Amino acid sequence: MIEILFSLIFIEMALIVIFVFKTPLRKLVIMGLDRVKRGQAPIVVKAVGSTIFVVMMSSVMQIRNRRSRDDDGDGDLTPTDQILAARHLLEASLMGFSLFLALMIDRLHHYIRELRIRRKNMEAIKKQNRIIENGNNGSQDEVKALESELTSLKEKITHLESELEEMTKEASEAEANATALKKQSEGFLLEYDRLLEDNQNLRAQLHSSDRR
Numbered sequence: 110m111i112e113i114l115f116s117l118i119f120i121e122m123a124l125i126v127i128f129v130f131k132t133p134l135r136k137l138v139i140m141g142l143d144r145v146k147r148g149q150a151p152i153v154v155k156a157v158g159s160t161i162f163v164v165m166m167s168s169v170m171q172i173r174n175r176r177s178r179d180d181d182g183d184g185d186l187t188p189t190d191q192i193l194a195a196r197h198l199l200e201a202s203l204m205g206f207s208l209f210l211a212l213m214i215d216r217l218h219h220y221i222r223e224l225r226i227r228r229k230n231m232e233a234i235k236k237q238n239r240i241i242e243n244g245n246n247g248s249q250d251e252v253k254a255l256e257s258e259l260t261s262l263k264e265k266i267t268h269l270e271s272e273l274e275e276m277t278k279e280a281s282e283a284e285a286n287a288t289a290l291k292k293q294s295e296g297f298l299l300e301y302d303r304l305l306e307d308n309q310n311l312r313a314q315l316h317s318s319d320r321r
Contacts, residue, residue, distance in 0.1 A: 111196070111301075114203035121210035122294060125287045128217040135221075142218050158208060165204035168197040188315040195304050206297065210290065217283050224276050231269050238262050 127135050145154075172194055241255050241262070 110200060111203065114200065114207060115301075117207050118203065118210060118294060118297075121207060121214060122287075122291060124214050125210065125217065125290070128214070128221065129284050129287055139218065139221060142214075143222075158211065161204050161208060165201045165208075168201040168204070172197050172201070188311040188318070192308055192311050195307060199301060199304055202297065202300075206294070213283070213286060213290065217280075220276055220280055220283065224273065224280070227269055227273050227276065231266060231273070234262055234266055234269070238266070 124138060127138050238259065241259050
């Protein structure tokens with residue numbers, strides 16, 4: 110289970126890194142996610158995410174029950190119980206981290222799509238604006254109509270530029286979050302190594318106690 114969760118986290122981190130840098134691979138990933146979000150795929154993804162969340166909460170409840178039993182004085186935790194508690198804690202942490210990364214991927218995909226749509230709209234409006242500016246022929250009424258349309262188009266361009274600036278800021282924040290998540294994953298790996306070492310020590314203690 111832990112190996113599967115680590116593999117899932119590494120895949121999600123790779124997707125986030127692909128989103129951060131503008132490469133041909135990012136375009137392919139975006140197209141793939143666009144296809145995944147069509148039809149029944151979002152329902153399946155939500156069902157899987159809900160299942161992982163339920164399993165994570167179950168692990169957290171098991172850890173709380175063991176700690177409360179130890180605090181009530183029902184008996185000290187055996188080395189086996191300590192190993193199981195550490196394993197459940199690691200699994201719950203990895204599940205929560207994987208769900209958070211999945212949410213980050215979904216938001217990054219949404220922001221990148223919005224940026225692409227805004228840029229296409231701005232290019233179309235600017236092209237139409239150039240056509241209007243070049244068309245100086247016509248009656249006085251047509252000129253006034255074109256001027257009013259030009260004014261409205263300029264306002265739209267200003268509005269779209271402000272929205273594009275906000276989306277760019279959000280994308281920059283998403284990049285900063287991705288860097289922070291990478292550092293946090295390194296901390297998880299160090300914690301995993303420490304738990305493995307504690308696991309081996311507890312197994313050795315359990316083995317020695319069984320021999321006695």
